[in-house]
Amino acid sequence: MELPDTDRKADAREEAMSKVRVLAGTRKGAFVLTADGKRDQWEVSGPHFAGWEMYHVKGSPVDPDRLYASQSSGWFGQIIQRSDDGGKTWHQPGTPPGEPPVPGPPKAASNKFVYDASDETGKPLTTHQWYDGTQHPWEFKRVWHLEPSLTDPDTVYAGVEDAAIFRSSDGGENWKELSGLRGHGTGPKWQPGAGGMCLHTIILDPSNPQRIWIAISAAGAFRTDDAGKSWKPINRGLYSKYIPKPTAEVGHCVHHVAMNPTRPGVLFMQKHWDVMRSDDAGDSWQKISGNLPTDFGFVIDVHAHEPETVYVVPIKSDAEHFVPDGKLRVFRSRTGGNEWEALTKGLPQKDCYVNVLRDAMAVDSLDKCGIYFGTSGGQVYASADAGDSWNPIVRDLPAVLSVEVQTLP
């Protein structure tokens, strides 16, 4: 369709003035990728925290220069990093670079994630189910996901392994568990997925500050309507044949959940197998896999301006974590599911065997919505036309764990 001249000029103006910043977490460091609104020329900064697993990097919607990053290592544990200048410089909250050591107890507590088992606000530390079905102690391992508040740059939520949600209200310096989730009572039935027992999805409701959705592999999705004091499982309609009771209240391996912020309560889910949607804030789910070549996968996201336009990247199976038929294809539904089209222009269609992990897709909010995703092969692809065509921003990063994007004025 030909655009009228006025529309074309407006698009060109937005492209020239706007800027996007893509935050990529990889197995061996973080990268910041920037471009103007045309999204065709990219500058690459990094690796930041070279050699570390960067599970997630995300910016505050209130202050785009405030970034939070989860830096993790099987050897050295969990570190939280913060940038106040859009990723140019970083520090551990509470320990600014160059700060002289002081006598007495160290101030920095930003890497201290302690489950709250206190009498006043906590819940007893229970066990959870291990891979072999026995009970296993709850142990903190790492932060999978950081979700900055929609209203306060100093407030940020962390989804962790073993599954729990923490909140900091001082810029990441101190963390406190919202223990009502872990203490919901079903904890002993939760079990780790292949990647560990992680809380990987946190969605804040822009229309209701009391409401948060989260998802855990493998427990399922949960919702709070009282700002995190109490939680309820929202898994009705999910069917998982790899648990003893396929319709159980908990135990489902939810891989990711996405929501268009302009339509709170309409949720899209990529489960271990099955793509699902809910139109009632998670109270019930319907399967929308439709004509997908396989409905196993990790990522799912929603167009910024078209709330019925949904994106997934089908993966062959739970045993073969790569795209089917050697073809990297994003599938888009413009009908809220069930009817899917393959998007292939610019993506490899031969001999490609990469995976796209659960937090490795994001959308920008420019008028022409941009879609971004990263692969286990180290490519980060961008589409400046809602998925019609794709270009690699970079081809040879370490394996990509997460991708977020910021739309900057």
Added chain:
Amino acid sequence: MIRIVLPQHLRTLAHAEQEVTLEVDGPVTQGSVLDALEARYPMLRGTIRDQVTQQRRPFLRFFACEEDLSHEPPDAPLPQAVASGKEVLLIIGAIAGG
């Protein structure tokens, strides 16, 4: 004076040189040395031992005087050569299988 050699990632985190030196009051043990190290470099809290249980992180090892001290109790005295600064205490990231 106690001399400690840190692995690369911890040096980067601490903005420190490969070898750091510390003064320790009282008995020189793994526990007292790590207390002093964390007091000087608070950003290392949690990276060498768990912040709550004080247990050594499983992929880190402590070597000194050509001995593996990883499994020594935290309150056991370190070798005199470490306590006097003649030998370094090595904090090593375990090489799991190569």
